[in-house]
Amino acid sequence: xxxxxxxxxxxxxxxxxxxxxxxxxxxxxxxxxxxxxxxxxxxxxxxxxxxxxxxxxxxxxxxxxxxxxxxxxxxxxxxxxxxxxxxxxxxxxxxxxxxxxxxxxxxxxxxxxxxxxxxxxxxxxxxxxxxxxxxxxxxxxxxxxxxxxxxxxxxxxxxxxxxxxxxxxxxxxxxxxxxxxxxxxxxxxxxxxxxxxxxxxxxxxxxxxxxxxxxxxxxxxxxxxxxxxxxxxxxxxxxxxxxxxxxxxxxxxxxxxxxxxxxxxxxxxxxxxxxxxxxxxxxxxxxxxxxxxxxxxxxxxxxxxxxxxxxxxxxxxxxxxxxxxxxxxxxxxxxxxxxxxxxxxxxxxxxxxxxxxxxxxxxxxxxxxxxxxxxxxxxxxxxxxxxxxxxxxxxxxxxxxxxxxxxxxxxxxxxxxxxxxxxxxxxxxxxxxxxxxxxxxxxxxxxxxxxxxxxxxxxxxxxxxxxxxxxxxxxxxxxxxxxxxxxxxx
Amino acid sequence: xxxxxxxxxxxxxxxxxxxxxxxxxxxxxxxxxxxxxxxxxxxxxxxxxxxxxxxxxxxxxxxxxxxxxxxxxxxxxxxxxxxxxxxxxxxxxxxxxxxxxxxxxxxxxxxxxxxxxxxxxxxxxxxxxxxxxxxxxxxxxxxxxxxxxxxxxxxxxxxxxxxxxxxxxxxxxxxxxxxxxxxxxxxxxxxxxxxxxxxxxxxxxxxxxxxxxxxxxxxxxxxxxxxxxxxxxxxxxxxxxxxxxxxxxxxxxxxxxxxxxxxxxxxxxxxxxxxxxxxxxxxxxxxxxxxxxxxxxxxxxxxxxxxxxxxxxxxxxxxxxxxxxxxxxxxxxxxxxxxxxxxxxxxxxxxxxxxxxxxxxxxxxxxxxxxxxxxxxxxxxxxxxxxxxxxxxxxxxxxxxxxxxxxxxxxxxxxxxxxxxxxxxxxxxxxxxxxxxxxxxxxxxxxxxxxxxxxxxxxxxxxxxxxxxxxxxxxxxxxxxxxxxxxxxx
Numbered sequence: 020x021x022x023x024x025x026x027x028x029x030x031x032x033x034x035x036x037x038x039x040x041x042x043x044x045x046x047x048x049x050x051x052x053x054x055x056x057x058x059x060x061x062x063x064x065x066x067x068x069x070x071x072x073x074x075x076x077x078x079x080x081x082x083x084x085x086x087x088x089x090x091x092x093x094x095x096x097x098x099x100x101x102x103x104x105x106x107x108x109x110x111x112x113x114x115x116x117x118x119x120x121x122x123x124x125x126x127x128x129x130x131x132x133x134x135x136x137x138x139x140x141x142x143x144x145x146x147x148x149x150x151x152x153x154x155x156x157x158x159x160x161x162x163x164x165x166x167x168x169x170x171x172x173x174x175x176x177x178x179x180x181x182x183x184x185x186x187x188x189x190x191x192x193x194x195x196x197x198x199x200x201x202x203x204x205x206x207x208x209x210x211x212x213x214x215x216x217x218x219x220x221x222x223x224x225x226x227x228x229x230x231x232x233x234x235x236x237x238x239x240x241x242x243x244x245x246x247x248x249x250x251x252x253x254x255x256x257x258x259x260x261x262x263x264x265x266x267x268x269x270x271x272x273x274x275x276x277x278x279x280x281x282x283x284x285x286x287x288x289x290x291x292x293x294x295x296x297x298x299x300x301x302x303x304x305x306x307x308x309x310x311x312x313x314x315x316x317x318x319x320x321x322x323x324x325x326x327x328x329x330x331x332x333x334x335x336x337x338x339x340x341x342x343x344x345x346x347x348x349x350x351x352x353x354x355x356x357x358x359x360x361x362x363x364x365x366x367x368x369x370x371x372x373x374x375x376x377x378x379x380x381x382x383x384x385x386x387x388x389x390x391x392x393x394x395x396x397x398x399x400x401x402x403x404x405x406x407x408x409x410x411x412x413x414x415x416x417x418x419x420x421x422x423x424x425x426x427x428x429x430x431x432x433x434x435x436x437x438x439x440x441x442x443x444x445x446x447x448x449x450x451x452x453x454x455x456x457x458x459x460x461x462x463x464x465x466x467x468x469x470x471x472x473x474x475x476x477x478x479x480x481x482x483x484x485x486x487x488x489x490x491x492x493x494x495x496x497x498x499x500x501x502x503x504x505x506x507x508x509x
Numbered sequence: 510x511x512x513x514x515x516x517x518x519x520x521x522x523x524x525x526x527x528x529x530x531x532x533x534x535x536x537x538x539x540x541x542x543x544x545x546x547x548x549x550x551x552x553x554x555x556x557x558x559x560x561x562x563x564x565x566x567x568x569x570x571x572x573x574x575x576x577x578x579x580x581x582x583x584x585x586x587x588x589x590x591x592x593x594x595x596x597x598x599x600x601x602x603x604x605x606x607x608x609x610x611x612x613x614x615x616x617x618x619x620x621x622x623x624x625x626x627x628x629x630x631x632x633x634x635x636x637x638x639x640x641x642x643x644x645x646x647x648x649x650x651x652x653x654x655x656x657x658x659x660x661x662x663x664x665x666x667x668x669x670x671x672x673x674x675x676x677x678x679x680x681x682x683x684x685x686x687x688x689x690x691x692x693x694x695x696x697x698x699x700x701x702x703x704x705x706x707x708x709x710x711x712x713x714x715x716x717x718x719x720x721x722x723x724x725x726x727x728x729x730x731x732x733x734x735x736x737x738x739x740x741x742x743x744x745x746x747x748x749x750x751x752x753x754x755x756x757x758x759x760x761x762x763x764x765x766x767x768x769x770x771x772x773x774x775x776x777x778x779x780x781x782x783x784x785x786x787x788x789x790x791x792x793x794x795x796x797x798x799x800x801x802x803x804x805x806x807x808x809x810x811x812x813x814x815x816x817x818x819x820x821x822x823x824x825x826x827x828x829x830x831x832x833x834x835x836x837x838x839x840x841x842x843x844x845x846x847x848x849x850x851x852x853x854x855x856x857x858x859x860x861x862x863x864x865x866x867x868x869x870x871x872x873x874x875x876x877x878x879x880x881x882x883x884x885x886x887x888x889x890x891x892x893x894x895x896x897x898x899x900x901x902x903x904x905x906x907x908x909x910x911x912x913x914x915x916x917x918x919x920x921x922x923x924x925x926x927x928x929x930x931x932x933x934x935x936x937x938x939x940x941x942x943x944x945x946x947x948x949x950x951x952x953x954x955x956x957x958x959x960x961x962x963x964x965x966x967x968x969x970x971x972x973x974x975x976x977x978x979x980x981x982x983x984x985x986x987x988x989x990x991x992x993x994x995x996x997x998x999x
Contacts, residue, residue, distance in 0.1 A: 047640065048582070049627070052575035054640060057655070060571045081550045085542035086629075086660055086676050087598065090605065092538070094615045104605035108577065109617050110629070111601045113664045115580070115594035125584045127599050127626055136617055137539070139576075139600070139629075150537065150544060165547070170576055170660065174603045186576050 023372075025307050030251045037301060038180045041310045041372050051178040051185030055294070058373060061318035063188065063294060067168065069220050069316070070190065070292070073212050079164045079192060086170075087137035088146045095145055096270035099238030106174030108139040139172045144238060144289055147193045148267040155195060155285055157276045162205070163195040171293075181298035182255075182509055189293030195285045197275060199264075202286035203241075206262040209290045210243045213258040221296065222313040222425035223247045223303045224432050225257055226455060226504060228480025233464045239289075240264035246479045246504070248432045249302035252453020254479050254506035257299055260290035298509070303428050304397075310374025311397055313424045314417040321346060321353040321413070322370045326363050326382030338406075339381050342391065345410050351417070371396060376420050377413075397424050438502070442493050445505070449474045455506050457482075459499035461492035470494050476505045513862075515797050520741045527791060528670045531800045531862050541668040541675030545784070548863060551808035553678065553784060557658065559710050559806070560680065560782070563702050569654045569682060576660075577627035578636045585635055586760035589728030596664030598629040629662040634728060634779055637683045638757040645685060645775055647766045652695070653685040661783075671788035672745075672999055679783035685775045687765060689754075692776035693731075696752040699780045700733045703748040711786065712803040712915035713737045713793045714922050715747055716945060716994060718970025723954045729779075730754035736969045736994070738922045739792035742943020744969050744996035747789055750780035788999070793918050794887075800864025801887055803914050804907040811836060811843040811903070812860045816853050816872030828896075829871050832881065835900050841907070861886060866910050867903075887914050928992070932983050935995070939964045945996050947972075949989035951982035960984050966995045 023040065024032045039045050043059035046052070055063065071081070087110060094100040114131035118124050140146065147165075154160060172186045192209060196202040210227060217223045225245035235242040239261035246254045268274070268285040277283050304311040314320050323343055325335045339355055346353040356366055363380065370378055378394040385391050390403040397420050404412055435454025439445040448456055460466060460478060470493075471477050481503050492499050513530065514522045529535050533549035536542070545553065561571070577600060584590040604621035608614055630636065637655075644650060662676045682699065686692040700717060707713045715735035725732040729751035736744045758764070758775040767773050794801040804810050813833055815825045829845055836843040846856055853870065860868055868884040875881050880893040887910050894902055925944025929935040938946055950956060950968060960983075961967050971993045982989050 047575050047636070049575050049577060049579055049636075052577065054575070055573035057570035057572055060573055063573075064571065080547035081554065082547055083545035083550055083553075083678065085537050085539050085544070086662065087539060087542065089539055090615065094605070100605075100615065104615055106603060107605065108600045108627070109602040109605065109621075110598045111617065112599040113596060115584070115590075115597065115599065115628070125580065125590065125594055127601065131599075137598070138605070146537070146539075172576065188573065 023307055023309065026250065033307070034298075034302060035180065037305055037309060037372075041374065043297065043301075043310075044180050046180065051175055053180055053184050053186075055188075058318060059297065062297060062300075062312070062316065065316050065318055066220070066296065067190075070212075070216050071168070073216060074166050074190070074192070077208065077212065079166045079194075082165045082167055083169065084140075084143050084146050084150070084167060086140060088140055088143075090136045090138060092145050092149050093138045095149075096238050096267055098266070099144060099270075102237040103141045103173070106176075107141055108172050108174065110137040110139065141171055141173045142289070142291070143167065143171075143191055144193065144263070144267055145271075148271040148273060148287070151195055151268075151285070152271050152273045155273055155275050158197045158278060161195055161197045161275060161285065162201065164192075164205075165194065166190055166192040179298070181294055181301070184294070187293045187295065189291050191291040192289060194288045195268075195273070196288070197277065197283070197286070199286050202264075202288050203262050206241070206243055206260045206288045206290065209260040209288070210245065210258075213245055213260065213290075213292060216292075217245060217247065217257050217296075218425065220313065220315045221300055221303075222315075222421060222428060223257065223299060224425065224429045226480065226482060227484070228482045228504065230259075230480055231460075231467065231478045231503065233467065234478070236261045236289075238263060238266050240266065243483075244480055246455075246506075246508075247299055247303065248435055248454060248506070249299070249509070250431065251302070252435055252507070254455065254508040255295075255299045255302065256479075256508070257296060258290070258292040261288060263287035263289055304424055305374065309372030311424065312374035312376060314376045314421045317374065317376055318352065319354050319370075319373070319375045320351050320417060321377045321379060322366075322375045323353065323355045323379045323381065324363055324366050324370075325355075325357055326380055326385075328383050331383060331386060334386055335381055338386060342379065342381070342406070342409060346413060349410060349414060351413065367394075376417060395420060397427070439493060440490070445493055446474050449476045449505070449507060453507055455479065455504045457502040458493040458505055459490035459501075460503045461495045461497035461499055463495075463497075466492060466494045470505070474505075475507050477508060479504045479506050479508060513797055513799065516740065523797070524788075524792060525670065527795055527799060527862075531864065533787065533791075533800075534670050536670065541665055543670055543674050543676075545678075548808060549787065552787060552790075552802070552806065555806050555808055556710070556786065557680075560702075560706050561658070563706060564656050564680070564682070567698065567702065569656045569684075572655045572657055573659065574630075574633050574636055574640070574657060576630055578630055578633075580626045580628060582635050582639050583628045585639070586728050586757055588756070589634060589760075592727040593631045593663070594628075596666075597631055598662050598664065600627040600629065631661055631663045632779070632781070633657065633661075633681055634683065634753070634757055635761075638761040638763060638777070641685055641758075641775070642761050642763045645763055645765050648687045648768060651685055651687045651765060651775065652691065654682075654695075655684065656680055656682040669788070671784055671791070674784070677783045677785065679781050681781040682779060684778045685758075685763075686778075687767065687773070687776070689776050692754075692778050693752050696731070696733055696750045696778045696780065699750040699778070700735065700748075703735055703750065703780075703782060706782075707735060707737065707747050707786075708915065710803065710805045711790055711793075712805075712911060712918060713747065713789060714915065714919045716970065716972060717974070718972045718994060720749075720970055721950075721957065721968045721993065723957065724968070726751045726779075728753060728756050730756065733973075734970055736945075736996070736998075737789055737793060738925050738944060738996070739789070739999070740921065741792070742925055742997070744945065744998040745785075745789045745792065746969075746998070747786060748780070748782040751778060753777035753779055794914055795864065799862030801914065802864035802866060804866045804911045807864065807866055808842065809844050809860075809863070809865045810841050810907060811867045811869060812856075812865045813843065813845045813869045813871065814853055814856050814860075815845075815847050816870055816875075818873050824876055825871055828876060832869065832871070832896070832899060836903060839900060839904060841903065857884075866907060885910060887917070929983060930980070935983055936964050939966045939995070939997060943997055945969065945994045947992040948983040948995055949980035949991075950993045951985045951987035951989055953985075953987075956982060956984045960995070964995075965997050967998060969994045969996050969998060
C-alpha cells in the first residue's frame with residue numbers, strides 16, 4: 020500500500036488521494052458523478068442516522084417528493100430559477116430506438132419528445148410549494164415540518180469528490196408556518212441542530228452567521244450558515260438554513276385562513292446538509308497517514324488485529340474473539356480482522372488510512388501478560404490495558420478521543436481567527452495562513468467583489484455573535500457598523 | 510372523515526382511496542410520480558431498516574452509484590437494453606435560458622446539448638458492471654456483495670400508487686462471483702431473505718418459484734421470484750432475484766484470474782424489492798375500514814386515546830402519560846393523541862384507517878377500575894387489561910396480532926390455491942375466485958400468450974417446491990412434465 024502525498028506538499032492532491040485510498044469514494048466514468056464505496060456509504064449512513072434522529076426529535080417528519088420537476092413548476096419563483104436553470108439536467112425524451120442505418124446503435128426517439136421538459140431536482144422548493152398549495156388551507160394545517168433524504172443534481176463545471184459533485188446525497192427540509200416569527204425561529208432552530216451535529220458528532224467547530232445579502236440562497240430572504248476552517252486555512256460551508264419569507268408562497272399562491280378568518284401568505288424555511296460534509300470531515304481532522312474519524316461517527320470504532328505466532332494461533336483467535344464479543348455487548352462498532360495473507364504491518368497501515376479510532380493488537384506478549392496493546396489513531400499513543408479492565412475503560416477512551424479530536428480542531432481554528440484593520444495585512448494573512456479574518460466592510464456588493472478579485476477571499480458570513488462596532492471598511496474606508504468574516508473557501 | 514368504498518363494490522377504487530385516506534401517499538402533479546407522505550415514508554423506512562439489517566447480516570454492503578448512465582454504457586448488454594430503452598427518461602441538455610421573444614419564459618438552451626445523452630437509471634446493472642471491470646482482476650477481489658438503496662425510474666404508461674409508479678424507491682443488489690454455483694446460491698439466498706422478510710415481518714405468505722423463460726429479467730439467465738395472492742385473487746410479484754450468468758461480465762468484458770492463473774468471465778446476480786411492497790401489504794391485509802398493519806412494521810404500534818370528561822381531564826392525562834412511558838420503555842412504538850378539537854370517535858376512525866394494531870382508550874370507567882380498554886384492529890375485539898398487567902402482556906398481544914394477520918392471509922391464500930386439469934374449469938376459476946392455479950403447460954411461449962389473451966392469466970412461476978408430474982398441457986394437450994402456477998396479476 021502506497022503512501023499519501025503530504026499535506027504540506029500538495030494539499031489538494033493529498034485530499035483526492037485520501038478519499039480514494041481510504042475506500043470512501045471515487046469518480047465514476049460519468050463526468051462529475053462519484054461512486055460512494057462501502058466505507059464511505061457506511062460513514063454517510065451513520066451521519067444520516069444521527070442527524071435524522073435529531074430532526075425527528077424536534078418534530079420533523081420525512082417525506083418523499085418526485086425527482087423530476089416540470090419546467091413550468093421549476094421556473095415559477097423567478098430569483099430561484101435564475102440561478103438553478105443555469106446548470107441543470109433536463110429530461111426531454113422518454114425512449115431510445117434503433118436507427119435504420121445501424122441496428123447496433125440506439126438513438127433518442129424523436130417521437131418520444133415530452134410535451135413539457137422535466138428538470139432533475141437541484142433542490143425541491145418549487146415542487147414542494149406547488150404541493151403545499153393543495154395541502155394548506157387554514158392555520159390548522161400549519162406548521163408543516165417536512166424533511167426529505169435523497170439525491171439532487173446540479174450541473175457543476177469543476178467537481179471534487181464529496182466537496183462538489185454533480186449528483187449529491189442530502190437532506191432538504193421544507194417547512195411552512197403561519198407567522199414570520201415562527202419561520203425565523205425554525206430557521207435558527209435548524210442552524211442550532213446543524214451546529215450541535217457538527218461540533219458534538221463530527222467534532223468540527225463552526226462559526227455561525229448570516230450570509231451577506233448578495234450571497235443568500237436564491238429565493239430566500241435570509242440565509243443562516245455554519246462555516247468551518249479546514250487545515251489549509253480555507254473555509255467550508257457546512258450547512259445552510261434559509262428563511263424564505265413569503266417568496267415561494269407568493270410564487271405558488273399558497274395562502275391560509277388565519278385565526279381571524281383572513282387570508283395570508285404562508286411563511287417558509289428550507290435547509291440542508293449534504294455528502295459535502297464528508298469532505299469537511301476529512302479536511303478537518305485527517306493527517307498524512309490517512310483519515311482520522313471521530314468515534315461517534317466512525318463506521319468501525321475499534322479494529323482488533325491478531326499478531327500470529329505459529330505456536331499460539333488458536334489462543335490468539337480465542338482471546339480476540341472473546342474481546343470482540345465483550346466489546347460488541349458494549350454496543351461498540353468493532354471488527355476483528357483475522358485475514359491471512361496480510362501482514363499485521365499491512366493491516367496497521369490499512370486501518371490508519373481508514374481512520375479507525377482505536378486499534379487493539381494481540382500477540383504473544385499480550386497473551387503472556389493478559390493485556391492488549393491499544394493504539395490511538397488521533398495521538399499515535401500506545402498503551403496497554405489488562406483484559407479485565409477493557410470493558411470498563413474502552414468507552415471512556417472513545418469519549419476521550421472524541422473530545423481530543425474536537426479540541427485539536429478548535430485549537431487549530433482559534434489560531435486562525437484574526438482581526439484585521441489594514442488591507443495589506445489582510446492580504447498577507449489571507450495569502451499566508453488563511454483563516455477567518457474579522458474585518459470591516461462597507462456593505463456593498465462591489466467592495467466584496469473587488470476584495471475577492473484581489474485576494475480570492477469572500478465574505479463567509481456576518482457572525483451571529485458579533486457585537487456592533489463602528490469602524491471603516493478595510494477596502495473603501497467607508498463607515499461600517501460591524502465586522503464580517505472573510506476567508507478563502509471551498 | 511368519509512368512508513371508504515367497499516372492496517366488494519370496487520376493489521380498485523377501494524385501493525386508491527385507502528392509500529390517500531390513510532395518509533400513505535398521493536399522486537403529484539407530475540404524471541406517474543407519487544408523493545410519499547410522512548406515514549407512508551415511515552412505513553417504508555421501517556421496512557428498509559429491517560431488510561437492510563438482514564442483508565448486512567448476510568455480508569452485503571451498501572454503496573451508491575450515479576443516477577445517470579451514459580447512453581453507450583446503458584446500451585451495452587443487448588437484451589437488457591431492448592426492454593429498458595423502450596421507456597426511460599433521457600437527459601439531453603444541461604441549461605434553461607430566457608427566450609428573446611418572451612423574457613418571462615424559459616426554454617431549453619440548444620447550446621447546452623450534451624455530447625452524449627444520459628439515461629436516468631431504470632436499474633443499475635450497466636453502470637455497475639462497467640465499474641466492476643475496474644475493480645475485479647483476481648479471484649481475491651471476489652465475491653462482491655453490494656447493495657444500493659435509492660430511486661429508479663421507468664417510464665410507465667398506466668400507473669397506480671405504489672404498485673406501478675414512474676419513479677420508485679428500492680434496493681438493488683449487484684453481486685459478482687467466481688463460480689456459477691456460488692452465484693446461483695447467492696440468488697437463492699436472497700430469495701430466502703425476501704421470503705423471510707415477507708412472511709415474518711410483512712405477514713404476507715408467498716409462493717417461491719422461477720419465472721418461465723419468456724418472463725425472466727432481460728439480461729438474466731434465470732429469475733427467481735416470490736408471488737403473493739391479494740384479496741381479490743390476483744397475484745402480486747413481491748420480489749425478484751436474478752441469476753445473470755455471464756451476460757453482463759461478457760458485455761462489459763469483466764474477467765478475473767482464477768486460482769490456476771487462467772482468465773474467466775465473472776458470474777453475477779442482481780435482485781431488488783421496491784416501494785411496490787407497500788401496495789402488496791395494503792392489498793393483503795386491509796379491510797373496508799382502512800389499513801391493517803402487522804405490528805412488526807407498523808410505524809405506530811399502539812395509539813393511546815383519552816376520553817375526556819371535564820372533571821377528570823388531568824387524571825386522564827396523567828395516567829395516559831404514565832402508560833405511554835411504560836410502553837416506550839418496552840421499546841414499543843406508541844403515540845398519545847391528546848389533541849383537542851377532535852372527538853374520540855373521530856380519532857378512533859382515523860387510527861383504524863391508519864391500521865394501528867392496538868388502540869388503548871382511557872376514560873372515566875377505565876380510571877375507576879384501574880384498567881385500560883384495548884381494541885385490536887385485526888379482529889375488532891375489545892378487552893380490558895389492568896394497568897399493572899399492561900407491561901407484561903402488551904408485547905405478547907402484539908406478537909399474537911402479528912401471527913393472526915399472517916394466519917389470516919395464509920388461510921385466504923390456501924383457499925385460493927387450486928389444481929386444474931380442464932381448460933373450462935380453469936377459465937371459470939380464473940374469472941370467479943381467481944387465485945393460484947396449478948396446471949400443466951406445454952412449455953411454449955405461444956400457449957402462454959393464448960391463455961393470457963383468453964383469460965388474462967399469466968404463468969406466475971414454476972414453483973420451486975414442485976414435484977415432477979407427467980400430464981397434458983391444459984391448453985394444447987401436449988405433454989408436460991410439471992405443473993406451473995397461473996394467475997391474473999398486478
